[in-house]
Amino acid sequence: MNSIRKKISSLLIGLAMSGCVWAQSAQQSKSPWWKGAVFYEIYPRSFQDSNNDGVGDLNGITQRLDYLKLLGVDAIWLTPIYPSPQVDFGYDISNYEDIDPQYGTLKDFDRLVTEAKKHNIRIIMDLVLNHTSDKHPWFLESRSSKTNPKHNWYVWRDGKGPGQPPNNWESYFGHSAWQYDQKTRQYYYHKFYIQQPDLNWNNPEVRKAMYDVERFWINRGVAGFRLDAITTLFEDPQMRDEGVVKDENGKPMTNAYGDPQLDDTRTNDLPQVHDVLRELREVADSYKGRDVVLIGETYLRSVDDLKKMYGAHDDELQLPMDMQIGFINKFDVAQFRQRIDEAQNNINGNEPLIVFDNHDNPRWDRYGGGKFHDDIGRVIATVLFATRGSAMFYYGDEIGMVTTPPKRKEDVKDPIGITGWPKEKGRDGERTPMQWDDGPNAGFTGPNAKPWLPIPPSYKTVNVAAEMKNPDSILNWYKQMIELRRTVPSLRYGNNIMLNTSDNHVLSWMRTAPGQAPVIVACNFTAEPQRISFDLSKQGIVAKQGKTLMKTPGMSDPASLSDVQLPPFGVYMGEVE
Numbered sequence: 001m002n003s004i005r006k007k008i009s010s011l012l013i014g015l016a017m018s019g020c021v022w023a024q025s026a027q028q029s030k031s032p033w034w035k036g037a038v039f040y041e042i043y044p045r046s047f048q049d050s051n052n053d054g055v056g057d058l059n060g061i062t063q064r065l066d067y068l069k070l071l072g073v074d075a076i077w078l079t080p081i082y083p084s085p086q087v088d089f090g091y092d093i094s095n096y097e098d099i100d101p102q103y104g105t106l107k108d109f110d111r112l113v114t115e116a117k118k119h120n121i122r123i124i125m126d127l128v129l130n131h132t133s134d135k136h137p138w139f140l141e142s143r144s145s146k147t148n149p150k151h152n153w154y155v156w157r158d159g160k161g162p163g164q165p166p167n168n169w170e171s172y173f174g175h176s177a178w179q180y181d182q183k184t185r186q187y188y189y190h191k192f193y194i195q196q197p198d199l200n201w202n203n204p205e206v207r208k209a210m211y212d213v214e215r216f217w218i219n220r221g222v223a224g225f226r227l228d229a230i231t232t233l234f235e236d237p238q239m240r241d242e243g244v245v246k247d248e249n250g251k252p253m254t255n256a257y258g259d260p261q262l263d264d265t266r267t268n269d270l271p272q273v274h275d276v277l278r279e280l281r282e283v284a285d286s287y288k289g290r291d292v293v294l295i296g297e298t299y300l301r302s303v304d305d306l307k308k309m310y311g312a313h314d315d316e317l318q319l320p321m322d323m324q325i326g327f328i329n330k331f332d333v334a335q336f337r338q339r340i341d342e343a344q345n346n347i348n349g350n351e352p353l354i355v356f357d358n359h360d361n362p363r364w365d366r367y368g369g370g371k372f373h374d375d376i377g378r379v380i381a382t383v384l385f386a387t388r389g390s391a392m393f394y395y396g397d398e399i400g401m402v403t404t405p406p407k408r409k410e411d412v413k414d415p416i417g418i419t420g421w422p423k424e425k426g427r428d429g430e431r432t433p434m435q436w437d438d439g440p441n442a443g444f445t446g447p448n449a450k451p452w453l454p455i456p457p458s459y460k461t462v463n464v465a466a467e468m469k470n471p472d473s474i475l476n477w478y479k480q481m482i483e484l485r486r487t488v489p490s491l492r493y494g495n496n497i498m499l500n501t502s503d504n505h506v507l508s509w510m511r512t513a514p515g516q517a518p519v520i521v522a523c524n525f526t527a528e529p530q531r532i533s534f535d536l537s538k539q540g541i542v543a544k545q546g547k548t549l550m551k552t553p554g555m556s557d558p559a560s561l562s563d564v565q566l567p568p569f570g571v572y573m574g575e576v577e
């Protein structure tokens with residue numbers, strides 16, 4: 001690198017970006033650990049089984065820490081591992097302060113935390129605040145009589161009349177959200193399964209109990225929480241009906257369960273949730289120097305709603321998940337550009353947390369596949385890791401595991417797949433066991449065990465062992481991208497500026513940090529080769545050459561920045577010299 005040119009270009013960039021760059025560099029020096037971090041979601045049932053019962057467990061995760069270290073992740077989010085009847089595979093909790101025997105013991109958990117720490121990996125717990133299991137002692141008491149002190153811990157109401165629930169609210173998992181209870185002759189509210197009664201968050205005792213749970217796990221060494229269904233804690237106090245959504249012809253719509261499609265306005269994203277978020281944050285922040293992070297499951301309508309989740313004074317969630325970018329679900333350059341830009345500019349300078357898939361949604365292969373499967377994966381990983389923000393991905397994404405839904409109703413494990421079959425096949429397809437090698441049961445469990453979900457046939461070629469050996473594998477792309485984020489400061493902390501903004505085929509952007517070589521990125525969003533010329537003049541950059549950091553396998557180094565030739569779904573990333 002020509003050092004004079006480098007100094008001039010960073011000076012120009014510095015001037016162009018004015019104060020915000022300097023503010024950013026100051027911020028960078030005292031950055032909390034989660035800023036720019038890479039989070040890896042583990043569905044413990046499906047990651048690694050250590051005792052050959054066909055169900056993954058905590059000791060299995062501990063055995064795989066070397067792999068996670070090699071991959072380069074900073075933290076792992078464990079979906080719920082608490083004691084549970086497992087109706088919703090752990091999201092129905094019957095005791096918040098223990099571990100389900102299927103997954104291990106508190107001792108196993110402590111060992112996981114300790115061993116993970118040695119690997120520089122933090123543990124994030126899933127905190128389910130909206131509801132408990134109907135087998136939780138709180139609910140057993142609550143339903144025992146209307147005068148029980150815990151009755152008011154849940155949302156109970158009288159029906160409108162004989163056999164009539166209080167209103168038209170529906171469960172996300174199909175049919176009425178109200179369940180009649182013979183003993184109390186009242187209905188209880190459940191936004192999810194019948195076996196998941198909603199807690200009453202207007203009750204201060206409920207709040208206190210849950211803040212104690214938060215403390216319990218922080219005291220045990222966790223680095224933060226992913227807050228489940230956090231936007232659904234409150235319901236309209238007047239219990240008004242929700243509206244029915246209409247299609248473009250004004251016809252009322254129906255959902256996959258055959259029920260009217262409701263607008264979700266009285267049971268989701270009510271303003272009262274912000275008080276709770278502040279209280280949860282106060283507890284987290286009371287652990288000085290720990291930087292306990294609160295991550296939100298925040299499916300919201302717009303970036304404006306997302307912005308509110310950080311709090312008016314940055315005193316709520318540090319990382320509400322951005323579902324705007326990763327769930328566009330089609331390769332549309334203009335939409336990606338707009339939403340990435342919004343995440344940079346419309347959330348008060350807060351940290352976006354980008355995510356493409358999880359245990360509730362089809363994997364990234366939903367963007368297309370077949371011939372270009374790995375290329376599409378590279379594009380997704382590049383948007384995820386090379387734009388500014390923290391990044392989260394789901395186990396198996398890094399090897400290109402494909403969504404493999406059950407073919408027959410009788411094989412379905414996720415109850416919504418039974419209620420909604422065949423329109424809604426449930427979430428088994430994205431929860432299949434991790435594919436470690438091409439041996440029996442893909443190395444997930446012992447050769448004679450029966451995995452709780454079948455191993456997808458793709459495991460013969462799509463597996464960790466095979467991909468480790470292949471430098472051009474999707475796994476190696478993930479690994480290298482994560483490594484570059486760690487080692488190239490512009491990529492980890494730099495500003496994010498969209499480039500060539502009228503191009504409808506190629507998404508390109510630049511990352512810049514003071515005193516550092518800018519990084520430019522281009523992703524071809526089409527199945528045809530594309531050619532681009534980076535226009536960096538507005539950024540005051542005169543460079544003609546880039547030093548390649550990453551490129552799609554088989555692609556040649558560009559002759560110059562004004563002629564970058566990208567193969568179908570090809571990616572180029574280079575440092576500006």
Ligand code: NOJ
Pocket residue numbers: 088091128192228229297359360
């Ligand atoms: C969101 C979780 O991700 C999902 O798996 C679960 O079924 C619901 N919340 C209810 O807890």
